[in-house]
Amino acid sequence: MSREQRIRVLAKSSLCQNLPETVVAELAARSVERRVKQGQILFTANEPASGMYIVLSGSIRAFRENIDGREQTIHVERAGGILAEVAVFDGGPYPSNAVADEDSDVLFLSTEDVHRFMLLHPEAALAALANMARKLRIVASLAEQLALQDVGQRLATLLLEEARLALPKLQDGVSFSLPLSHAQIASRLGSVREVVTRTLQKLVQHGVIEVRGHRIVVLNVKALVSEAQKRRHGTNTQLS
Known part of the structure; x- marks a missing residue:
């Protein structure tokens, strides 16, 4: 990726979006670009941290794994997203x-470069703090979902989030790409592949969504929202 492309992506990131282009260019000059193939591990939990990452393109998923090999996705970062800033700041x-x-x-x-950059540009440090606060809210929401919501609700919420990325003002017929296997979706939801498969099939059978390969078409936005919010509103609208 060219220097100009790096600067363009960095300028849109939560860390740099309010910084002058000359400052963003300074950060780009300090960085090292890496290509990561699908399925490749960028870093592992409890590994000594040497720095943080900003996503230029693609999708990087942060997750934890228990002793049985079951995964729980914590957050997913796309272009402009930041990974591992916690380790950079707490050592x-x-x-x-x-x-x-x-x-x-x-x-x-x-x-070392991150610390030096933050000392020179305190506004970037505030942006990093805001980004970590956002992730804390995500983790708190994840804990709530795992404790209080069933897999159907979590799946409906995930589909709505992805649909809003494609069309912020949702409407029937919106479609989006979901290039994830059922096992990967299960990891995001804290479930297992078989349960995700059954839940997707129920949504299809009830005319809520349509699955076309890796594309999802939301046929009934109202029904999908109802499925995501059923327990929150104390209703019993679970698909059966």
Whole structure:
């Protein structure tokens, strides 16, 4: 990726979106670009951290794994997303594993370079703090979902989030690409592949969605929203 392309992506990231282009260019110059193939591990939990990553293209998923090999996705970062900033600021090891869900390009910034950059540009430090606060909210929401919602609700919520990326103002017929296997979806939802497959089939059978290969078409937005929110509103609208 060219220097100009790096700067363009960085300028849109949560870390740099309010910084002058000259400052963004300075950060780009300090970075090292890496190509990560689909399925390749970027770093592992408890590995000594040497720096953080900013996604240029593709999709990187942060997850934890238990002793039985079952995964729980924590967050997914696409272009402009940041990974491992917690370890850079607290001096500890990487808090999770990170894997490429598709071929991706990332920028690596060493801990020393990040610290130096933040001291020179306090506004970037505030942006990093805001980004970590956003992720804390995501983790809190994830904990709530795992404790209080069933797989049907979590799947409906995931589909709505992906649909909104394609069309912020949702309407029947919106379609989007979901290039994930059922096992990968299960990891995001804290479930297993068989349950995800059955739940997707129910949504199809009830005319809520249509599956065309890796594309999902939302046929009934109202029904999908109802499925995502059923327990929150104390209703019993679970698909059966």
